[in-house]
Amino acid sequence: MQIELEQAATLLKLLGDKTRLTMMKMLDHSDFCVCEFVEIFKTSQPAISQHLRKLKDVGIVKETRKGQWIFYSLNTESDYYPFLKEILKSLPSQDDRLQQLEKQGLRITCQ
Amino acid sequence: MQIELEQAATLLKLLGDKTRLTMMKMLDHSDFCVCEFVEIFKTSQPAISQHLRKLKDVGIVKETRKGQWIFYSLNTESDYYPFLKEILKSLPSQDDRLQQLEKQGLRITCQ
DNA sequence: ATAATATATAAGTGTTTTATTATATAAGTC
DNA sequence: GACTTATATAATAAAACACTTATATATTAT
Numbered sequence: 001m002q003i004e005l006e007q008a009a010t011l012l013k014l015l016g017d018k019t020r021l022t023m024m025k026m027l028d029h030s031d032f033c034v035c036e037f038v039e040i041f042k043t044s045q046p047a048i049s050q051h052l053r054k055l056k057d058v059g060i061v062k063e064t065r066k067g068q069w070i071f072y073s074l075n076t077e078s079d080y081y082p083f084l085k086e087i088l089k090s091l092p093s094q095d096d097r098l099q100q101l102e103k104q105g106l107r108i109t110c111q
Numbered sequence: 112m113q114i115e116l117e118q119a120a121t122l123l124k125l126l127g128d129k130t131r132l133t134m135m136k137m138l139d140h141s142d143f144c145v146c147e148f149v150e151i152f153k154t155s156q157p158a159i160s161q162h163l164r165k166l167k168d169v170g171i172v173k174e175t176r177k178g179q180w181i182f183y184s185l186n187t188e189s190d191y192y193p194f195l196k197e198i199l200k201s202l203p204s205q206d207d208r209l210q211q212l213e214k215q216g217l218r219i220t221c222q
Numbered sequence: 223a224t225a226a227t228a229t230a231t232a233a234g235t236g237t238t239t240t241a242t243t244a245t246a247t248a249a250g251t252c
Numbered sequence: 253g254a255c256t257t258a259t260a261t262a263a264t265a266a267a268a269c270a271c272t273t274a275t276a277t278a279t280t281a282t
Contacts (some may be wrong), residue, residue: 002203005136006129012198013127017270018120025116034229047271049230068228068279083201087123090194092113128240145259158241160260179249179258 003083011080014058020051028088033069039106040097060084069108114194122191125169131162139199144180150217151208171195180219
C-alpha cells in the first residue's frame with residue numbers, strides 16, 4: 001500500500017521523536033492511558049498530553065474514555081496504519097517499560 | 112533486522128522532511144549530483160547542500176566526486192539501510208521528477 | 223456540594239530547524 | 253593565471269518545536 005510522499009514526511013516527522021516513537025511502539029502492544037505514559041517517561045502531564053494530541057491530530061491514535069481515564073490506542077482504520085505498522089515492526093520491544101510499570105503497581109487495567 | 116529506538120527516532124526525524132524524503136526516494140532509483148537536486152527542488156544550492164550533509168552525517172548517503180560534480184548515492188553499508196529501504200518501498204516513485212529533469216536536458220550523466 | 227484525580231488547553235520560553243545571503247574551496251576552461 | 257562552474261561552510265534570521273507553569277474541564281468519591 002502506498003502513501004503520498006508529503007503525507008509520509010508529515011508522519012515520519014511525528015515519529016521522529018523518541019517519546020512519541022516509544023509511545024507508538026508501546027501502543028502497538030496494548031492500550032495505555034495518559035497517566036501511565038506520564039510515569040513511564042518521567043515528564044509532565046501536559047507534555048504527554050501534547051504528544052498524544054499530535055498523534056491524534058494526524059489520526060494514528062484514537063482515544064476512549066473509561067471512567068476517569070482516557071485510554072489511547074492505535075487507530076487501525078488510519079490510511080497510515082499499514083505504513084506505520086511496517087515501521088514499528090523494525091523497532092525493539094518496549095516490554096521492559098511495561099514490566100517496570102507493573103512492578104511498581106502503576107498499570108491501570110479497567111474494562 | 113532491528114534498530115535501536117533512539118537511533119530510529121533520529122533517522123525518522125531526518126526523513127520527516129519533504130525535501131530529504133524525496134531525495135532519498137530518488138537516490139533509491141539512481142545517483143544524483145547536487146546541481147540536479149537544486150533544479151528539482153527549486154531551492155538554493157546551500158539549502159540542498161545542507162540537507163545532503165545531514166543525510167551524510169548519519170551515514171545513509173555517501174558522496175563521490177566525478178570531476179566538478181559530486182554525486183550522492185545511498186550507502187548500502189549503513190546499519191540503517193534495511194530499515195530505510197523498507198520505508199522507501201512504501202513511497203510513490205518520483206520518476207516524474209527525473210523525467211522532467213531529462214526533458215529539460217539538465218540530467219548530468221558522466222562516468 | 224466539596225474535594226480529589228485525570229486530562230486538556232493556554233501562554234510563555236528556550237532550543238532546534240530550515241531557509242537565506244555571503245564567502246570559501248575545488249575543479250575545469252580559456 | 254584568470255574566469256567559470258560546482259559545491260561547502262559560516263553567519264544569521266524566521267519559523268517550528270517541545271518543554272514549563274498555570275488554569276480549565278470532566279469524572280469519581282465523600
